[in-house]
Amino acid sequence: MKETDTKFLESAFKKYYFEHFDLIHVPQRTSEREFGYQKFNSGMTRHISVKDDKELHLLLMQNVPSDVYCSNAYYSFPNLPMNEKDWKEADLIFDIDAKDLNLSCRSNHTISICNECNQISKNSDQCSKCNSTKLEKKSLPCKNCIDASKTEVLKLSEILINDFSINKNDIQIFFSGNEGFHIYVYDSQFQQSGSRERSELVDYIMFNGAIPEKFGMKKFKPNRNSFPDFNESGWRGRFSKYVYGSKSKRSKIISELLVNGYSSFQKTLDDVSEKIGTKIDPNVTMDIHRIFRLPGSINSKSGLTKILCQDLEKFDAYSDSCFISEESVEIVANCPIEFKLKNKKFGPFNNEKVSVPTFAAVYMICKKLATIA
DSSP states (O other): OOHHHHHHHHHHHHHHHHHOGGGOOOOTTGGGSEEEEEOTTSOEEEEEEOOSHHHHHHHHHHHOOSEEEEESEEESSTTSOGGGSOEEEEOEEEEEEGGGSOOGGGGGGEEEEETTTOOEEESOSSOTTTOOOOEEEEEOOOHHHHHHHHHHHHHHHHHHHHHHOOOGGGEEEEEOSSSEEEEEEOSOTTTTOOHHHHHHHHHHHHTOSOOGGGGTOOSSSOOGGGSOOTTOSHHHHHHHHHHHSSGGGHHHHHHHHHHHOHHHHHHHHHHHHHHHSOOOOHHHHHOSSOEEEOTTSEETTTTEEOEEOSSTTTOOHHHHTOOSOOOEEEEEEEEOSOEEETTEEEOOEEEEEEEEEHHHHHHHHHTTSEEEO
């Protein structure tokens, strides 16, 4: 990134942290957590201990980071190397990202940047200028991406509340600041669970590894009475609603499943997993030493804020998370697709000098689609 662009972003981010520190979600038991940060054009600095919000504010203003992180884990000595921290427990965190949902709209708002000649074009596998296949992909997610991610969040919340008796008030949903959501679970029975136990939880939530026997099908002499009832709880109930469609069709569908046999039933389970299993990033939930983007901090992939969603249904990701200044700035923009921020449309721009609000300039520069004029 050019030095002028770096300085511009640092200035915009510093102003944000000065004016909007009230949005920073300083976690409970702050002194037991590990903090970390990255600066523009440099690596990660971690194993930092922060006592309170005043100390955190000082860290942000002195360093002007591109990204700020905080552990979900609690340690006796958070500032020591990992093997000396003395892990106590960790909050449960899930990551739902539009890029993992295989959405058809994605190709319409993905941009290819050639690593050889910097040519920018709409989504392609080969540079239109130099024919290189070394391309960096940048996505400018749309409303459909966010809506699909919201659907996964609701599926996850339903499982956590109904299958694991987690109190709704102990679940917090944050927009990640780019194209997905982070779901935090506090004070659950999983606080002291290690990676292995969390891996089993992930398999359950994603509906991975389901076997026909659990849903009534046996290789030899299957009994139709063993199949799930329509109103059962948990995955047997979800299976029923998806596969039968209605109570009245249960008997007919079971007869068809029995005729098709065991191996066909396994394919039905795989289809259920793909269609109604919750699509989360398993590695995120299993990692009990990860540091996560700090709620209220800016995501350097977009210039948008990781923000708490008070009402998920009404939450407008590309308006409610945009807090950077509206002051006009001149940039040279090369953004071949249109995008929307704060209910305003921008682009497409063909390597042209334009005047846009600072928040739009920050967004494009973070996506490598613009530079300060």
